[in-house]
Amino acid sequence: MFKDIRGYLDILDKQGFLDHVTEEVNISSISSRLAAQEKKGHAVIFENIAGYEGKVYNNIFGKRQFLASVFECPVEKVVDVFGQRLEQRITPVMVEDGPVHEVIMKKGEFDIRKFPFIQHSAKDAGRYITSGVVIAKEPETGVRNISFNRMQLKGPDKTGLRMSPTQDLEAYYRKAVAMGKPLEIAVVIGSHPMCLLAAACGPPRDVDELEIAGALRGEAMELVKCITIDMEVPAYAEIVLEGKLMPGEKEIEGPFGDFMEFYIEPMENHVFHIDCVTTRRDPMVQVISAGSTDDVTLLGSPREAQIKNALTAINIDVKAINIMLCRNYLTCAISVRKQIDLEAKNALMAAFASFKFLKNCIIVDHDVDVFDPSDVFWALSTRLRTEKGLMVVPNAAGFGRDKYGIHTTKLGIDATVPLDAWDEFTRITPLPAE
Ligand SMILES: Cc1cc2nc3c(=O)[nH]c(=O)nc-3n(C[C@H](O)[C@H](O)[C@H](O)COP(=O)(O)O)c2cc1C
Numbered sequence: 311m312f313k314d315i316r317g318y319l320d321i322l323d324k325q326g327f328l329d330h331v332t333e334e335v336n337i338s339s340i341s342s343r344l345a346a347q348e349k350k351g352h353a354v355i356f357e358n359i360a361g362y363e364g365k366v367y368n369n370i371f372g373k374r375q376f377l378a379s380v381f382e383c384p385v386e387k388v389v390d391v392f393g394q395r396l397e398q399r400i401t402p403v404m405v406e407d408g409p410v411h412e413v414i415m416k417k418g419e420f421d422i423r424k425f426p427f428i429q430h431s432a433k434d435a436g437r438y439i440t441s442g443v444v445i446a447k448e449p450e451t452g453v454r455n456i457s458f459n460r461m462q463l464k465g466p467d468k469t470g471l472r473m474s475p476t477q478d479l480e481a482y483y484r485k486a487v488a489m490g491k492p493l494e495i496a497v498v499i500g501s502h503p504m505c506l507l508a509a510a511c512g513p514p515r516d517v518d519e520l521e522i523a524g525a526l527r528g529e530a531m532e533l534v535k536c537i538t539i540d541m542e543v544p545a546y547a548e549i550v551l552e553g554k555l556m557p558g559e560k561e562i563e564g565p566f567g568d569f570m571e572f573y574i575e576p577m578e579n580h581v582f583h584i585d586c587v588t589t590r591r592d593p594m595v596q597v598i599s600a601g602s603t604d605d606v607t608l609l610g611s612p613r614e615a616q617i618k619n620a621l622t623a624i625n626i627d628v629k630a631i632n633i634m635l636c637r638n639y640l641t642c643a644i645s646v647r648k649q650i651d652l653e654a655k656n657a658l659m660a661a662f663a664s665f666k667f668l669k670n671c672i673i674v675d676h677d678v679d680v681f682d683p684s685d686v687f688w689a690l691s692t693r694l695r696t697e698k699g700l701m702v703v704p705n706a707a708g709f710g711r712d713k714y715g716i717h718t719t720k721l722g723i724d725a726t727v728p729l730d731a732w733d734e735f736t737r738i739t740p741l742p743a744e
């Protein structure tokens with residue numbers, strides 16, 4: 311497998327899926343250009359940003375088929391390979407040195423604002439680090455955690471940092487505070503795609519997610535020791551910020567446009583103090599807009615694997631699953647080959663049980679293309695028997711930032727054909743060509 315993000319971008323480039331923007335661009339124009347790029351479905355790299363050091367890349371998961379390059383399997387097999395590898399662990403290996411230490415800058419020698427991190431949405435508080443993978447250690451056991459956390463640029467060596475109360479990182483931080491010490495963290499920018507996926511997948515607490523990154527890659531992550539903190543980071547990353555969160559320190563952060571396409575109000579959040587920055591030569595910065603294909607792929611694709619595993623465990627014959635149907639991971643369409651007439655309801659219960667944030671789930675037959683929203687809506691309008699096919703679960707735990715609150719009502723829809731009625735429900739097909 312490719313070693314780092316550069317190797318991955320090379321693959322996309324060879325496939326004709328990486329657009330190079332070589333003309334000089336203004337940093338404030340990048341956000342709207344990303345939206346256009348997303349429609350096109352190609353990854354993009356901005357190579358010349360006026361007044362800034364380094365390149366910016368985005369849309370690395372621009373098409374679902376890109377995941378086939380990441381997992382080195384046909385696109386329809388990604389969910390299975392992902393599901394199998396999520397169950398495995400490969401312990402990282404320590405290496406003496408790595409490209410991420412080609413440039414080392416101590417406090418006073420760097421200004422993180424010189425990197426081309428962008429402002430993503432019109433009303434955001436400013437420029438943000440959006441692709442930062444935070445590595446932290448459980449203060450007592452030393453078990454590593456990796457997670458995404460947005461960071462608002464606040465100074466040459468300071469950012470705001472948002473962690474939700476349910477994140478493992480927050481639990482580690484609370485423990486450090488109870489022990490009266492700062493929580494050291496390393497923030498990785500320019501990660502291997504498997505490292506990004508491992509950071510987004512949120513397994514049960516106290517699993518070293520770098521072992522999951524290794525398992526997803528099928529080979530151990532190579533790590534180097536940090537310069538100023540007791541932490542290990544991927545040797546082939548683009549940029550690492552080393553520093554700490556001080557006990558009890560909070561400041562206003564935000565507003566910030568999130569993946570549901572609403573703004574999060576300004577709030578008291580943590581502060582990240584940076585002591586050292588290390589980079590490769592000519593480092594590249596990944597930017598991830600909230601609600602973009604990259605964001606939704608990172609959030610959604612591990613959940614597809616997890617939900618499919620849960621359905622397979624109760625013998626539901628899943629043909630395909632798409633949790634990115636509505637540009638987030640709150641609504642899922644699943645096509646199944648039904649074996650028992652009412653088992654779509656069991657499939658719905660398993661799906662809701664296996665992923666708490668899931669708000670709506672639609673089960674369709676195997677001949678419906680869950681990757682084509684119009685086909686899913688076709689099934690709703692032709693095969694759903696509304697009086698029988700709805701399953702409403704009032705007031706279950708859902709996604710915390712749902713505008714209607716964390717207790718949401720879940721809607722399950724069985725839009726499948728009664729097993730004994732296939733003769734009437736078989737779709738027309740074109741006359742085969744001679
Ligand atoms: C691009 C991106 C940005 C994210 N930003 C945040 C964030 O700012 N705060 C947060 O709590 N979770 C954020 N998440 C979700 C966490 O990464 C995710 O919940 C992760 O599983 C948490 O891991 P942990 O529970 O092991 O700490 C983000 C996810 C993605 C893909």
Ligand SMILES: [Mn+2]
Nearest residue numbers: 455478512513
């Ligand atoms: Mn974790």
